[in-house]
Amino acid sequence: MPSDGSPQHEPAEGLVEALARWDLGRVAWCEAMTGGSRSSPKMMVQAEKGRFVLKRRAMGRDEDERVAFAHAFIAVAAAAGVAVPLPVLSREARTWESMQGGVYEIFPLVEGVRWTRTPMQAKSAGDSLALLNAAALQMQWHGHVRAASFHGSLTVLAALQRLPKVVRAVDPMVDMRAISQSCESLAALYREASEQVEDLGYSALDSQVVHGDFHPGNVLFHGDQVAGVIDFDAARIEPAVVDFANALLQFTSRGGGSSAVACWPAELSADRFAAFCQGFSCHGDASMIALVEMVPALMMEACIAETTLPIAKHGAFGSVRAVDMLAFALRKVAWIREHAKNLHRRLRSSLA
Numbered sequence: 001m002p003s004d005g006s007p008q009h010e011p012a013e014g015l016v017e018a019l020a021r022w023d024l025g026r027v028a029w030c031e032a033m034t035g036g037s038r039s040s041p042k043m044m045v046q047a048e049k050g051r052f053v054l055k056r057r058a059m060g061r062d063e064d065e066r067v068a069f070a071h072a073f074i075a076v077a078a079a080a081g082v083a084v085p086l087p088v089l090s091r092e093a094r095t096w097e098s099m100q101g102g103v104y105e106i107f108p109l110v111e112g113v114r115w116t117r118t119p120m121q122a123k124s125a126g127d128s129l130a131l132l133n134a135a136a137l138q139m140q141w142h143g144h145v146r147a148a149s150f151h152g153s154l155t156v157l158a159a160l161q162r163l164p165k166v167v168r169a170v171d172p173m174v175d176m177r178a179i180s181q182s183c184e185s186l187a188a189l190y191r192e193a194s195e196q197v198e199d200l201g202y203s204a205l206d207s208q209v210v211h212g213d214f215h216p217g218n219v220l221f222h223g224d225q226v227a228g229v230i231d232f233d234a235a236r237i238e239p240a241v242v243d244f245a246n247a248l249l250q251f252t253s254r255g256g257g258s259s260a261v262a263c264w265p266a267e268l269s270a271d272r273f274a275a276f277c278q279g280f281s282c283h284g285d286a287s288m289i290a291l292v293e294m295v296p297a298l299m300m301e302a303c304i305a306e307t308t309l310p311i312a313k314h315g316a317f318g319s320v321r322a323v324d325m326l327a328f329a330l331r332k333v334a335w336i337r338e339h340a341k342n343l344h345r346r347l348r349s350s351l352a
Contacts, residue, residue, distance in 0.1 A: 014101030015043045015054055021090045021097040022106050025049040035217075038314075040233065044109065051109040052088065057096075061233045062103035065143050070232040071095045071105075073139060073209055080135035082128060083228045085110050112220030112227030119275035120224035122251045126279030128226045129214055129247050133240050134283055136209035147212060147236030150246065150305035151202070151298060152194040159312035160187045167322040170315025174323050182326035186304050189333050193300040200294045202239065210243035212236045215250035241291045244280070245298035246306075251276050253332070261324040266331040267339075270346075277350030292347035296340040300333045 016030070025048025033042040039058035044051065057067065077084045085107040087095040096105040115121060148155055160183045167179055211218075212234030220227045252268040280288070307329040311317050317325040336343070 014056060014099065015041060015104070018056070018097060018099055018101070018104040019043075019045065019054055021092070021099075021104070022054075022088060023049075023091050024052060024088075024106075030054075045106075052106050053109050054104060054106045056101070057103040057105065057233060059102070064098075064103075066145055066147070067096050067103060067105070069141060069143065069145050070235045072141070073136065073211075073235050074232055076139045077132055077135045077229075080131065080138070082131050082135055083226050084232075085228055085230065107230070110220045110228030110230060112222055115216035115219065115221065117269075117272070118224060119271045121221055122269075122272040123275040123279035124221070124224055124226045125214075125216075125219050125247070125251055126276035127282050128219065128229055128279075129211070129244065130280045130283035132211055132214075132229065133208070133243070136240075139209050141209065141237070145236055147234060149236065149238050149242060150302050151197060151238075151242055152301075153305065156190060156301075156305045156308060157187055159308050160190070163308060163312045163322070166312055166315045171321060171323075174321070178323055179326065182323070182330055183308075185330055186308065186326065186333070189330075189337070190301060190304045193297040193304075193337075196297040197294055197301070200291075200297075202294065205239040205241065205291075207237050207239055209235065209237055210240055212243065214243060214247040241288065241294055242298055244288060245295045246302040248273070248276055248295065249299040249302050261320055261328050264328055266328070266335040268336075268343075273343075273346060274350045277347060281351045286351075289348060289351050292344050292351070295347055296336050296343045300336050303329055303333050303336070 015032075019027070019030070024045060027048075028046040030043050030045045033044050033053065037058055040055055040061075042053055042055040045054055071087050074084050074086060078086055088106040088108065089095060090097050090106075096103055098104075150156065163183050164176060164179045167174055168176060211229070211232060213231060214229070218231040219229055249268075252273045254265045254267070254269055256264050307317065307325055311322045311325065316322050
């Protein structure tokens with residue numbers, strides 16, 4: 001997290017103007033926050049009443065009903081004892097404010113540190129996800145929430161089709177044959193995984209409110225314990241096993257520096273896999289055990305979606321070249337596919 005002191009970055013246009021909609025007392029300083037989605041700029045504010053984060057919601061996630069849905073979910077989670085920051089009321093007693101430049105919201109800054117990949121942190125994260133899912137069962141919502149799932153998504157397949165053209169525009173010297181082959185292979189694997197999930201009875205599952213983006217970047221820690229779960233912008237209604245599978249993938253993946261993608265291990269961390277599941281089982285619904293055969297295929301879908309959608313939009317995966325990231329995604333998905341039966345066994349053992 002940014003340190004104390006004077007501003008180091010200029011806040012995005014509109015953020016400073018939006019700040020006036022809230023009464024935080026005298027503002028000592030504010031600075032832009034780096035990291036996170038480019039489409040949702042954030043600003044840290046040091047004010048008389050404390051330290052806060054002001055954010056502008058990304059386009060497509062800024063409809064009034066969707067914001068109200070996310071804020072209602074946060075309130076339900078907080079009431080159930082989940083560590084979440086509640087939105088700060090504006091001068092007009094609203095939890096968000098709409099301006100010409102977008103939709104803005106303010107949250108207290110969660111004082112915590114980022115994920116350091118320890119099994120105990122993974123266990124605490126699994127426990128928090130289970131608490132969050134249990135709290136969500138108490139929430140009733142009668143409106144329409146537009147939010148995409150990574151399962152069986154035509155958007156993912158469309159992204160894979162347009163991806164080579166986007167990458168070539170950003171990286172003209174790239175091996176287009178390698179890019180095209182990777183996209184074709186990933187599309188085939190995505191269809192296979194989606195069909196497997198459906199064959200296992202996905203369409204008959206009950207849906208509920210889920211976080212939708214539960215990954216290490218959206219969880220802060222005090223040591224090994226979760227200090228706060230943030231960013232409910234992707235909250236939606238779908239079977240909880242989808243959220244579980246994506247979170248399990250994110251908290252057990254192994255990586256490294258962006259310059260050594262070819263050396264990133266494809267296999268999942270066995271220690272963190274067991275720890276996350278054990279943490280989840282402390283408060284999780286025992287019915288998840290009956291769905292373990294579905295989880296590896298959902299993890300495959302999640303991996304492909306999480307990799308290809310940003311590349312299809314920006315032509316790269318952050319600072320990683322598209323050709324390298326696609327090759328890594330292929331290795332990871334192939335590893336999950338090859339070890340699916342063993343993952344089933346480990347899930348049953350760890351969730352029991």
